[in-house]
Amino acid sequence: xxxxxxxxxxxxxxxxxxxxxxxxxxxxxxxxxxxxxxxxxxxxxxxx
Amino acid sequence: xxxxxxxxxxxxxxxxxxxxxxxxxxxxxxxxxxxxxxxxxxxxxxxxxxxxxxxxxxxxxxxxxxxxxxxxxxxxxxxxxxxxxxxxxxxxxxxxxxxxxxxxxxxxxxxxxxxxxxxxxxxxxxxxxxxxxxxxxxxxxxxxxxxxxxxxxxxxxxxxxxxxxxxxxxxxxxxxxxxxxxxxxxxxxxxxxxxxxxxxxxxxxxxxxxxxxxxxxxxxxxxxxxxxxxxxxxxxxxxxxxxxxxxxxxxxxxxxxxxxxxxxxxxxxxxxxxxxxxxxxxxxx
Numbered sequence: 001x002x003x004x005x006x007x008x009x010x011x012x013x014x015x016x017x018x019x020x021x022x023x024x025x026x027x028x029x030x031x032x033x034x035x036x037x038x039x040x041x042x043x044x045x046x047x048x
Numbered sequence: 049x050x051x052x053x054x055x056x057x058x059x060x061x062x063x064x065x066x067x068x069x070x071x072x073x074x075x076x077x078x079x080x081x082x083x084x085x086x087x088x089x090x091x092x093x094x095x096x097x098x099x100x101x102x103x104x105x106x107x108x109x110x111x112x113x114x115x116x117x118x119x120x121x122x123x124x125x126x127x128x129x130x131x132x133x134x135x136x137x138x139x140x141x142x143x144x145x146x147x148x149x150x151x152x153x154x155x156x157x158x159x160x161x162x163x164x165x166x167x168x169x170x171x172x173x174x175x176x177x178x179x180x181x182x183x184x185x186x187x188x189x190x191x192x193x194x195x196x197x198x199x200x201x202x203x204x205x206x207x208x209x210x211x212x213x214x215x216x217x218x219x220x221x222x223x224x225x226x227x228x229x230x231x232x233x234x235x236x237x238x239x240x241x242x243x244x245x246x247x248x249x250x251x252x253x254x255x256x257x258x259x260x261x262x263x264x265x266x267x268x269x270x271x272x273x274x275x276x277x278x279x280x281x282x283x284x285x286x287x288x289x290x291x292x293x294x295x296x297x298x299x300x301x302x303x304x305x306x307x308x309x310x311x312x313x314x315x316x317x318x319x320x321x322x323x324x325x326x327x328x329x330x331x332x333x
């Protein structure tokens with residue numbers, strides 16, 4: 001899966017931090033065939 | 049901002065979920081259907097129209113790059129990609145697919161190949177960021193394995209144990225298709241979990257419930273990639289890891305998942321998606 005590649009590159013380049021407004025993200029997700037998801041706000045800090 | 053097509057896709061799947069539920073309440077089905085918002089009921093036609101437009105564009109392309117619609121080119125024996133694929137050559141003939149079948153196939157491939165990945169990625173990101181020491185462990189594995197981004201390829205990320213554990217754990221807690229995919233038993237009936245099920249019955253496993261059940265996993269709601277490691281902590285020793293995988297096995301399509309095909313192609317080409325990923329990481333939320 002390309003997921004491995006995406007995650008590896010993302011974590012290679014950036015430090016990730018969950019934004020305050022997304023701390024309860026999971027509670028706002030609805031399951032309707034797919035998960036219907038609100039925006040997940042993440043702060044990226046470049047390390048490379 | 050979601051791409052319009054993904055938006056339709058959500059409507060289609062949500063609509064299908066509601067219509068499916070309505071069908072179980074016969075003879076009130078028609079009344080319940082009327083209560084489903086119009087944009088959800090129209091999801092099916094919207095998605096079909098978008099797929100048709102893309103498919104027609106793809107079929108008109110005389111020199112397509114290798115993809116699922118040039119399927120035989122993925123096999124080593126037929127390395128030369130002719131500009132017209134077998135699929136196109138046999139389209140509409142007795143031995144080939146019909147145009148209607150092609151559209152239906154494309155509709156499913158679009159769902160299988162796009163939104164599932166995005167969904168898992170959001171779920172995994174959330175779980176990782178809510179468990180900073182697991183995120184730290186994964187980051188350490190990646191940064192200690194790779195000295196520079198060009199060495200990060202499909203083939204080199206494959207053996208990373210903690211990365212694989214994180215993906216498996218995210219798939220368990222946040223399966224991209226959390227509901228159930230139904231199957232109909234063969235006319236002669238069949239044995240499922242040692243019980244005889246008569247023919248023509250609709251059967252399904254609820255993926256989310258199975259993956260979150262305490263009878264299958266210790267600390268079922270906790271994000272613990274460690275349970276997937278070969279030297280897992282004692283507490284996870286009795287975990288029924290095969291449940292999470294068995295659920296995938298229970299719904300095998302007679303085809304490979306589009307992801308595995310894409311993956312094989314990428315590993316063979318030893319290509320790196322580096323530039324693509326960093327570009328989209330900057331622009332998307």
